[in-house]
Amino acid sequence: MKTSPKYVYFFGGGKADGNAAMKNLLGGKGANIAEMVKLGMPVPPGYTITTETCNEFFKNNGKHPPGLKKEANAALARVEEIMNQKFGDPKNPLLFSVRSGARASMPGMMETVLNIGLTTKTIPTLIAKTGNPRFVYDAYRRLIAMYSDVVMEKAAGIEPEEGKGIRARLEALIDKVKKKNGYQTDLDLTAEDWEGLCGQFKNTVKKVLGKPFPDDPMKQLWGSIDAVFQSWFGKRAVSYRRIEKLPDHWGTAVNVQTMVFGNMGDDCATGVAFTRNPATGDNNFYGEWLINAQGEDVVAGIRTPFAINNVSKVSSNKHLPTLEGTMPKLYKQLDRIRRKLDTHYKDMQDIEFTIQNDTLYMLQTRVGKRNGPAAIKMATDMVKQGLISKKMAVSRVRPEQLDELLHPMIDPKAEKVAKKLGGGLPAGPGGAVGKIVLTADKAEELGTKGEKVVLVREETSPEDVHGMKPAQGILTSKGGMTSHAALVARGWGKCCIVGCGDITHVDIKKKTVSFGGRVLKEGDWISMNGTKGAVYEGVLPLITTGPEKTPGFKKLMTWADQIRTLGVRTNADTPEDAKAAIALGAEGIGLTRTEHMFFGDRMWAVREMIMAEDAKGREKALRKLLPMQRKDFYGIFKVMAGRPVTIRLLDPPLHEFVPNEKPAQKEMAARLGVPVKTVTAKVDFLSEFNPMLGHRGCRLGITHSEITAMQSRAIFEAVVKCRKQKIKVSPEIMVPLVGTEAEFIDQKTIIDRVAREVMKKTKVKFKYMVGTMIEVPRAALVADQIALEAEFFSFGTNDMTQMTFGYSRDDAGTFLPDYVERKILPDDPFQSIDRDGVGELMEIGVSRGRAVRKDLKIGICGEHGGEPSSVTFCHQIGLDYVSCSPFRVPIARLAAAQAVLADQKKKK
């Protein structure tokens, strides 16, 4: 015979059947309540019906498993005994709340019913006991509204049209009374008003739903319990689980708990608090409370909550009473509980409490949310306190949170209520606030005067750089994550949003920017969240914390470095970037793009090369670039002082260096001394239908071998210069866009030849590596062929994602946000590596590459290299390093350490 499982877990009076470890069975709420009871804390007694019961309930088509009622009744009796009250007893009635509680928090997805046990028989007693008829009828009307909505309508599967649901109908009745009496808020309603409304509520319920509101307390209780079970398969909960990929078989627990009231008079109160300050991490009790109020009043924003103590005061409540001052004894009791919870859970807790008639009750405890700086401080403080290990501290801070330290951020509270103008691709992180300017010149003019400006353009080009630097942020209506604006901004760590499709028109002449119907003028203020890609109207407050100013940052990073096995390099094109990255912990350069070095004045030599008739003419033009390139590389080598430097040969197609507009073509023709016709013809010839898939990367190096030769020569001559000055150098030359072994061999042959020539000429021997980007899908598939020749791989996951999905990043803005929102894709694959597709190709590339060359060095230099979940993936598939923009280096270091910790946890 099968023993039936235990369905009901009692808690109360210092005893509990469950504990904090039983989250799967009791849900997060139930398990923590049990734990608090065990710790001797004052918790209103009650019982938790297990998640397994929920599963049984659905297995049996909505019937209770045998034994459930018996167990529940037994637990109820124990509660009655502790409370010395009886459920439904007209003389001394007990009231219950019924709440859901799943393993993971599913905020607002499931149901709650409060004040269960209020009936025509118990109400007079309660009025007599409390002397507060308004309180009692207010509670009663809440019960009727919740019950009729949750139990009688939703759980019964009734789907009324929008605005025709029972809840809306009942709300309308309240509004009628308010209107009639000229009331502003619900607080203005009198006891008589509520009493009248309770009657109207019951009539309406009966009329609309065809059934009366039950006056039987047991019917109320079980109706509510079943409704919570039903809500597990409610529409909202199911679609939430689909999105969050939570399994259906978890089920929900149901918590039946004695009601306590913070709104029964001035010896009552309610509050929410954190065991440490969630904004700074300081080890102070921090919280808000209200006297004579219900829990929801504290968070609803209608009344200004008071600070529980002086350290919790902010400008809005500094004149208002504290709990510490008002109820010093209870505050002390609460503070003791706070300390106990903080050390017991070894993490900052978010707690809810209610004081009913001078008695403190704990309603909930759970791990509290915190911002980045606070997370770091708490984690490092707790190590100092001996509460947690260094490893635990490292795992406590989410890598994304470091972004808050590295860039100014829009205050999340303000952002929640701000007026959003539109969204785009998050090209540069952090927040920015400034006046709209539409030209680079204007941006420079105002920006250098110290005014805060945001440069808004359709797109940017190298000619705009002087205006991009002094701008707070850059916003473009077109372009993708690899557009000029995005690349430049990311390098600088500057806030930038590109491809903002909500900008329907940028009118330079009229000096306006249209977001659909909303037209802003130059000089109007906007705010941007570049981490999320959102644009807001007006000025939003910014929060800034530098890593240096963040207590514990250095310590935490050192611990992370001790744990991680994955190397962290940076993408840097200038000595300045390189310096910044080293300061943030970069161990080398994983990607130096050389194309940026071809703009500015140098563009003229590039254009001369493009217009040359043959290889000789091209060589002549390239000779002008050689000394400049050499200087570029020398500068970077010097800063890197022997750390590895991966230099990618020229990647973009040549048409990026010639102008499309007639006047600029005329200027080019005049300066190079050729007919305009010739320039126009060349521009036409170079233009491409799909530049992303065009004549670029090593394809260019193969058809224009003199470019590869010049760049190699510049690198090697810079190496020699360093060597002569006793500066250590580790150059790694990277061939871009390789898809076949033959392409790589072609380029390597040139590089090796130039190396021999430079060695011979300078009589200096030096070491170097030649490797390739793996970004074309084919390259991953034939990695075993390419690795025969290549000494290192670096995954270019930006392009690989474009080609594997067939998404042009510059164009995907018209459907990708839709895809992510509708969960056709779990994430934007340009943010986080797509494991099934791109990740699969990476794994193929790693295993095939290492199959023929065991010690093949493999890294990643796409933007994914700085995204935490992608860093984890890179660690899992055995890469040697990730490379990311300087401002993401700390994020990568932390993510890499956490990947190791996750491994260790799995192995246990």
Added chain:
Amino acid sequence: MKTSPKYVYFFGGGKADGNAAMKNLLGGKGANIAEMVKLGMPVPPGYTITTETCNEFFKNNGKHPPGLKKEANAALARVEEIMNQKFGDPKNPLLFSVRSGARASMPGMMETVLNIGLTTKTIPTLIAKTGNPRFVYDAYRRLIAMYSDVVMEKAAGIEPEEGKGIRARLEALIDKVKKKNGYQTDLDLTAEDWEGLCGQFKNTVKKVLGKPFPDDPMKQLWGSIDAVFQSWFGKRAVSYRRIEKLPDHWGTAVNVQTMVFGNMGDDCATGVAFTRNPATGDNNFYGEWLINAQGEDVVAGIRTPFAINNVSKVSSNKHLPTLEGTMPKLYKQLDRIRRKLDTHYKDMQDIEFTIQNDTLYMLQTRVGKRNGPAAIKMATDMVKQGLISKKMAVSRVRPEQLDELLHPMIDPKAEKVAKKLGGGLPAGPGGAVGKIVLTADKAEELGTKGEKVVLVREETSPEDVHGMKPAQGILTSKGGMTSHAALVARGWGKCCIVGCGDITHVDIKKKTVSFGGRVLKEGDWISMNGTKGAVYEGVLPLITTGPEKTPGFKKLMTWADQIRTLGVRTNADTPEDAKAAIALGAEGIGLTRTEHMFFGDRMWAVREMIMAEDAKGREKALRKLLPMQRKDFYGIFKVMAGRPVTIRLLDPPLHEFVPNEKPAQKEMAARLGVPVKTVTAKVDFLSEFNPMLGHRGCRLGITHSEITAMQSRAIFEAVVKCRKQKIKVSPEIMVPLVGTEAEFIDQKTIIDRVAREVMKKTKVKFKYMVGTMIEVPRAALVADQIALEAEFFSFGTNDMTQMTFGYSRDDAGTFLPDYVERKILPDDPFQSIDRDGVGELMEIGVSRGRAVRKDLKIGICGEHGGEPSSVTFCHQIGLDYVSCSPFRVPIARLAAAQAVLADQKKKK
């Protein structure tokens, strides 16, 4: 002790050590000579030194393996005995030729030395014997020239500057004599002239190469043999083998053979012939000959060769004597040999013969080259004769040869010597000759009058179609294989070349087309080879053979169909195309593109849809398209009469339906009643950086679900119409560009819903399948996820190749031809499936797809579906069918049959 291998294979006097099966050891030439000897045919005696000897030679650093000389001398003695002459004997000298002979023909890659044995001692005897001093000195100077070049210079590794080689210096001496005496050709030189030149030759050789020309016959012989060995690793031979992927370890054999001369007098002759007519396949002896001439005179084109018999006569030699008439006895002997070779080898042979003093000698036999119609006729004739099996017949015709039947072709002979203007992408097969016209109107005007025109444009658009139809061919300077011109031309089977980068300018105003410096005017004649992608100046002759006119075509195709297991479908967008394809053997439609159905008048409804503000507006516009689409599908279903029809939902991005030019935008604005500004803004909004990777395919169907719904409705309503008329239908709806399971589910949900609606409304039940293109690389990688939902796959290898390589087909013209020429790629991957990359993805897709759905139907509808080696690959990886343009259907049928035969051969 190791027995040393046999190095030398003797042949002559009716006996031979080797035979035709020993090609690997004796080379093709040596093996066939041995076979002819065994068949009792008159072959000048000699011996073959094996390919293994060549390998030994290189293993021993250019030393002969022990025993070789002894074996060779023994064979030489047997030759002397047969000929009753002695090598180097002043009284009765024997002369030898030394020729290379590898397993596979390597035309012109290796060396030959003739007339070996001519020395100061043997020359007088030969003059006395022949009475022909001019003949002897002519032979002597040839020996000196060949020997000094091949043996003394090339094999010695001397690399002179261009034009400074010994051969060029000697030629210059001849030119001097000709100039001095006012001679036109070498034939004008007298015996004295040649004698004098022989002296000068020897002096020059000594002066330039520092060594005298050897007067020792044995030295001449072994010098020549070693030089042939050396030539195996000569520059030309090595690079030829790299290109053709032939291994180095094959080595070459050396054939040492008694010299016979066709130029010793009027009882001498030489000729080349085919055992059957290589142009028609008729079973007639066909060949050319010359009296008193050397073999090279027949092929060199200086003298007009005679026909060997009356059936071989052509206009240029119909008045000249035949061998049959001139030397009837010898002709009869030759004809007997011809019949014997033809039946013995069971294939048409290409033979060389020489008549020396009324004696016939056979010099060579090998399988003869033939054109397509001839190949078909010979193969089917030989089955009738009982010579070969049907399977053998099917394997005898190269599938590409069928192209010659299906399109007019430029005469290959004329093409060889034509003036090439440029090259481009081979977008439409066959040949075309016509006057240049630069506008569609002009093309229509002249074309409908019956004039032959070629429409030359930068690009074509749907507005040009009326001029494309009457043109013989279409030539564009821009665009790729998926450009408008290419798609339209391919559907029609019309000759078309796109992306011809050699066209530097098309000047509509001046009515000129510039190919670099060469400027042609409208009205000038050009010729095009659309199969190869080459453009020529002037009028080249065209050859046309329809499949119906080709004897044996139907029979051969029937046999092929009996053998093949792979299905063959067609890509067809209209009932006309479908009809044509059925006539050519298509078993269904593998791809109906629906985008072509959106042009013309219908474009206005499409534009209305594009300009609509919301889904409702779009639906309204789409309702106009519904009846037209329904008619489209009904027409195709009717023709296909129950054969499967795969219809692909709308694939191209919306910007293809809106005009880029201002005037057209104005027209659009006026017609749709919206401001021009709105149209321009929409066009701007829709424009994409990389349309290939943009908002198209199912991405469009997902963001604009009403398009998917309309197309599905049109399909299903057409199905119902057919069903009501008792017409069988098998519709297969194909979702394009799927990359994730969720995308497919989204579209399938819409399709299934519409199907239910149509069934409910019409009360007609019908079956249909829903499947997807596999063209995005990711789709192949996650095929196991997609196949959970999709009922069939169709590989879109055009797009898959673009994405796997990262090549935009429209842009790759600037580097891809270079890549193929430099063998960075073995083939153009858009022509022939890249097996390592794209092929690997296909295999992954097939195995993962069938892992979750065993009966998953898988086809291919990229252009590769009609390319023979790709068809073989599709067979090998287990596809169910290939689909190609109507004119490639027979090619695919034959290739599919040959793939089965290749399998059977492997298994044996």
